[in-house]
Amino acid sequence: MEKVYSRTTGIREDMVNGFCPGCMHSTIIKLIGEVLDEMDIMDKAVGVLGIGCCGLHMEYMTYDNTTAPHGRACAVATGIKRANPDSLVYTYQGDGDFASIGLGESVSAANRGENITVIFVNNGIYGMTGGQMAPTTLFGMKASTAPKGRIAEEHGYPMHMCEILNQLTAPAYLERTSCNTPANVMKTKKAIRKAFENQLNGKGFSMVEIISNCPTNWGVEPLDSLTFIEEKMLPEYPLGVIRDK
Amino acid sequence: METNLCVAGFGGQGVMTLGKFLAEATCDSTDKNVTFFPSYGAEQRGGTANCFVVISDEMVGAPLGDVMDDLIVMNEPSLDRFIGTLKEGGTLFVNSSIVKGEITRKDAKVVSAPVTELALELGNAKVLNVIMLGIYIGYTEVVSLEVVWGTIEHKLGKKPKLLPLNKEAFEKGLAIGRSQR
Amino acid sequence: MARVFMKGCEAIAEAAVRAGCRFFAGYPITPQNEIPEYFARRMPEVGGIFVQGESEVASINMVYGAGSTGTRSMTSSSSCGISLKSEGISYCASARIPMVFANISRGGPGVGSIHPAQQDYLQATKASGNGGFEMLVFAPSTVQEAIDMTYNAFEYAQRDRNPVLILCDGVIGTMMEPVKLPEMKTDEEVAAFKEGNKEWACIGHGKDVKRSWIEPGHWRGQEDANIEAAAMYETWDKDVQVEEYLVEDAQIVIAAYGISARVAKSAIDILRKEGIKVGLIRPITVHPFPYHSFEKLDYSRVKAILDVEMSIPAQLIYDVKLGVNNRCPIETCLRSGGQIMSRDAVLDAVRKLNEK
Secondary structure (H helix, E strand, O other): OOOOOOOOOOEOOOOOOOOOOOOOHHHHHHHHHHHHHHHOOHHHEEEEEOOOHHHHHHHHEOOEEEEOOOOOHHHHHHHHHHHOOOOEEEEEEEHHHHHHHOHHHHHHHHHHOOOOEEEEEEOOEOOOOOOOEOOOOOEOOOEOOEOOOEOHHHHOOOOOHHHHHOOOOOOOEEEEEEOOOHHHHHHHHHHHHHHHHHHHOOOOOEEEEEEOOOHHHHOOOHHHHHHHHHHHHHHHOOOEEEEEO | OEEEEEEEEEOOOOHHHHHHHHHHHHHHHOOOEEEEEEEEOOOOOOOEEEEEEEEEOOOOOOOOOOOEEEEEEOOHHHHHHHHHHEEEEEEEEEEOOOOOOOOOOOOOEEEEEOHHHHHHHHOOHHHHHHHHHHHHHHHHOOOOHHHHHHHHHHHOOOOHHHHHHHHHHHHHHHHHHHHOO | OOOEEEEHHHHHHHHHHHOOOOEEEEOOOOOOOHHHHHHHHHHHHHOOEEEEOOOHHHHHHHHHHHHHOOOOEEEEEOOHHHHHHHHHHHHHHHHOOOEEEEEEEEOOOOOOOOOEOOOOHHHHHHOOOOOOOOOEEEOOOOHHHHHHHHHHHHHHHHHHOOEEEEEEEHHHHHOEEEEOOOOOOOHHHHHHHHHHOOOOOOOOOOOOOOOOEEOOOOOOOHHHHHHHHHHHHHHHHHHOOEEEEOOOOOOEEEEOOHHHHHHHHHHHHHHHHOOOOEEEEEEOEEEOOOHHHHHOOOOOOOOEEEEEEOOOOOOHHHHHHHHHOOOOOEEEEEOOOOOOOOHHHHHHHHHHHHHO
């Protein structure tokens, strides 16, 4: 019988999921593991995990990883990749990590065209610390530090990282995807694979921004979070390839 | 035996280069201990610049001494600032093109030359420091002139076009220094 | 080997290259700019990597990354820039990443002044970041010492898998003097250093090999990790280095490190000729601190300790106090804010003490 699906070797079998019910982190790290399996590069892979929920799976990854200080993943990845160019180095960062505290490191690494891959998980809120406002929080979306919801005059506007990085000359590949439907999950996997292939081919900086959810801090049921993505997040953060050179 | 020298002027007058040439020549040609310590303002141009060279038979303690045996001043503010550090009977080398005020220290030996004008006469204002270095060497002979010239030659190795001008400047200084001995 | 005339900062960089350092990331700040500038020229010649980071914060994190691959790595900065690096230094200590960094210190607090100072003693020796980690901290008082310490620092960092700090005041960093350079590690040796770290290095591991997990935090076992680190710090007594100069019969003992110790030493030679019995205890490692040198003094003879440093308020004095333990008075001779310690100031302070 032909085997059509098997569990990725990138995740330990004896560990249970540490994420909240319905959280898309589980899906995304599974996709990364599957891509590494399919490309047969698990033995080259180095994950640089951001601070926050992004780091929750460090215990059950089966391949090399480190955790960067909050926001510094792109700098740490720069050091690893430059010192050991044979490694496949990716960062795994949330919106607070990549777009707020780490904005300088993120934009600078992209501008240098570092030959690394960024997996940027954007759910518009701080997860682990308890639902504080992120740079990507939508207008009207309530956060524990913006109890009346985001207001432009006070908090500024949701940040569009793909579009911001698209102002730079160096990046090779920028795509925004989501995991809210099976079709989008497949597109996300394809995008991750493309970003890894770019790195192996020495094309430079690639980023996949994945519009994700946070049922716990959004205060909605997991299924309703998918509707929220469709109706609220995607109009603000339209999916698609922004740069592919 | 320890000699403390302070070289002071505007940033851009080649004050650091003068001190460094002398210190490096000492390192290359003698067994003496020698230190070079620069002190800059935050400005890249036009601020104050001064450096300290200590040449000693013993281990150099402070690379910035309290009392100077010799003092080279390239401008007026440097004279005002450092004249108090010159030892009793010490030697003061003055760029008389810029320093017009009276030298109040009557105990000091004064060697003066209008090095800014002399440099302009040679066709390049930048070589005023090489003229002054020549004067200092010609007067003190603290290091042999061949060694100092060798250091300059080495440092200018990448810009051989500048060598004849610098040679002329250095020799002009040497002559002035010797004549005032 | 012939002596060469080198600036402290450049000498530190060349010593690092010769010790096998093949990754440097840094950010401009006076008075240490000659270190990154030197590496920018030198690294391509030896197949090493130089990166100008977008900030001090990024630079230390690049070193955290490069060090995680087992590559001998270094960064440098000055005072306020070191503060910015402190988070990353703490991460390196927690994750047990070997790396070397230099603080060419300037005036402080805040942006301070660009001129030399010794205002970072407590930060360097007690808390270079959060979490109570410790590091070997070396304080050179000559350019030659800065070279030798940097060269050896990579061995200590490797031995302990821990950061090592060269605490170098701006005088030593910016002055030039004749030095002899250590031997250049061969390409084979440099490759062997990295190969030797392969077991834990974060470079990608084969499927059947244990993964590398660089942990800057230990969720399930932080206490165990702290106990292990503390046990390692306990082994450092053997690494204490100190210079004791004319202490045997001294009635006044100067405590000073770095450039201040060098200035003080030259003052001692003058004072001895005047018949004043004065000596010097110079910590070469400021952490671990040579408490024993102060503990073993004969306090029936020693009338006073003079703490000489370029810091106001005094900082070294806290460690000196621990060693002296109230057995004699401790006076101070201090400069700050970019003012260099002068020999005259030390002479005056000792003469006054002697008259008491």
